[in-house]
Amino acid sequence: MQRSPTLKKRQRINTASSSVNATIDPGFNHRDTTAAVSSSLPRRNSFLSPIPGGFNDASTADVLLRLFLEDSDASSSTEDLSDEVQVYLHSSVLCKAKYFSTLLSDRWCKDDRNTVKKMNLGVSHSTGSMRSHLIVLQLLYADDLCAEIVSVSYAVSILHVAVKLLFEDCVKQCLRFLEAVPWNEEEEELIVNLMPILSEDESNELLARVISSRSDSCEQMLHNLLISAKQNHPNVAPVKAFVARLLREFSSRESARRVLENAFMMSLKVVKGSLEEYSSPDFRGDHNETEAIQRLNLHTALTNGKHLMWIVERMIELRVADVAVKEWSEQASFAADLQRAFQDDAWRNIVPGLPTVVLKCTSKLASAVVSGSILVSRQVRMKLVKDWLPVLIVCKDNASPVLPSHKHALHSPMSLYLELEETFLRIISTLPMDDAQELLQQCLSFSTRDSEDCPHLITAFNTWFRRATRPPLPTHLS
Known part of the structure; x- marks a missing residue:
């Protein structure tokens, strides 16, 4: 592959970066991040449009990557992509991801350097959608990942693929973004579900936000x-x-x-x-x-x-x-x-x-x-x-x-006294007769000159006397 001058190469990468930016919508907040990201991307024709000297440019690429669905669950009605997609890429860019760097090393790749290398990459539901894979491939051409990752749903959707491809710069930027911004409840659940694919060092900062170090x-x-x-x-x-x-x-x-x-x-x-x-x-x-x-x-x-x-x-x-x-x-x-x-x-x-x-x-x-x-x-x-x-x-x-x-004001001391008097008398009514007799005698101070002002006390004593004069219940022989 012929190398372009440094200035020209940077210009091409920036062009590719602008293309990736066009696929980002920071306003998405969906439970299904695959659907969320897919709906935020251009349709098939524009999404796979070649960038001169960059992503999917067949004239300068030295790698032809075939992406194919490994299971039917990976397909989605919102994908608007075939079950198999071919994209032209550049080995010098692919090596940013250790997965491709290993495949392109001399140990595994014996092809002639002047021929286009053909590679296959399976897409399964557990590691992201077809579009998420294509987004990460585009991000390999980005000059500034910080400018590309601008929403939680976007970062979550590509993190699975970035981890799978060992695209460490992308993984770090996704984690850095997720750690620094607020999450809503739905986003938090999506991030918690990502923890199993992350290493302990990678997940520490995220876990600290959702799991306390203290049991109490x-x-x-x-x-x-x-x-x-x-x-x-x-x-x-x-x-x-x-x-x-x-x-x-x-x-x-x-x-x-x-x-x-x-x-x-x-x-x-x-x-x-x-x-x-x-x-x-x-x-x-x-x-x-x-x-x-x-x-x-x-x-x-x-x-x-x-x-x-x-x-x-x-x-x-x-x-x-x-x-x-x-x-x-x-x-x-x-x-x-x-x-x-x-x-x-x-x-x-x-x-x-x-x-x-x-x-x-x-x-x-x-x-x-x-x-x-x-x-x-x-x-x-x-x-x-x-x-x-x-x-x-x-x-x-x-x-x-x-x-x-x-x-008789609602909040006057007298109102409180009368309320507590009545409550005590009702509690006394729940006690055995002998205990009730002892306590009722101490309640005579509840009485007033006018017996009509203390109906609660009259009721309490009448209840006690009624019970005291009740005939004994017949005993039942065992």
Whole structure:
């Protein structure tokens, strides 16, 4: 083969490169990349048009390559190509691919140098379409592969063929492009399916985008999101709403359960610790320092209490609050600290909303038990009422006066008290008669001067008396 001057050769290669560019459409986003690339290419007549001095130029070529389909699956209605295609190529260009370089070496090729060498290349469905093979053959003539590979679907479609032909420069450029650009979900699946044909070094960067090195990465991410939602962001409500949606849509309910349970225990520990220090202070220094520490303890309890309530809401929403209910029922010392704190007047001016936050947590967990969305044992139900009923009574007795116009407001403290009273009474109705009798006697503070204002209490006692006066059931002999 006669060599052309360097300038002329570069000009011809650039011409071939322009031809390849014409086949690229970066806008394709199809699941079937064979069809996608085929539909983006010119029809047969223009696709195989010879480039002077370059691709498919019979007058200067020294290799005639026959491509043929090895199986019927490799054919496609969008190919618009025969099952067999012949294309004229140049050995000096083909040697860029090690597959052809080996075939053209002196060891395997004994033909006369002045004759056109004839070669065959099978095309199978597993290694790409006929058109994908022809694209890669065209890319052998490209001067700048970086300029040719401009879409994910295009890179995926030719990567199979480039690997097959050991066209390393093309493989590297495809991988470099795929690693650097975003993928949609469909493209990601196509790229993951490519991994088996790539070496470990070639696939490392791509795999790092789709496979985490940590087995607990999802739970760690959710944990960090919950912590972020807890922080005092300027717009904390939208952040919490976003995290709540992620939790709802997360695929593993058990992972969400573990993360929420861990967050619940952490927040509860902080709230309990703050109230314990406030109720049993052991301070040194002047009065001003003591008061400052007490204020800090109360504010810490309120801030973490609000987050605890949000965690409880998420657990109930996902129906994973059984551990939270059980833990809440075992807080006798915490409930005692709350009673002591709420019997003082200091909290009124520092954290007036703290009782509401604590009782809302109690109310939400108790309501989940009553509704049956969270099933717990009789012992847990009894302890839940026994420990938290005194807190409700103290909050109600020491609450700020409620104006008549706000007495039945939807979000007023009185509304919360009545809701929790009714919930406790309904839980008591699920307990054995002796346990119910003990707890009902502690609920007399639910009564008012007007019995019409406490129908829930009337119903609870009437239910107990009705059951207490029921005639014994007949015994059945075994």
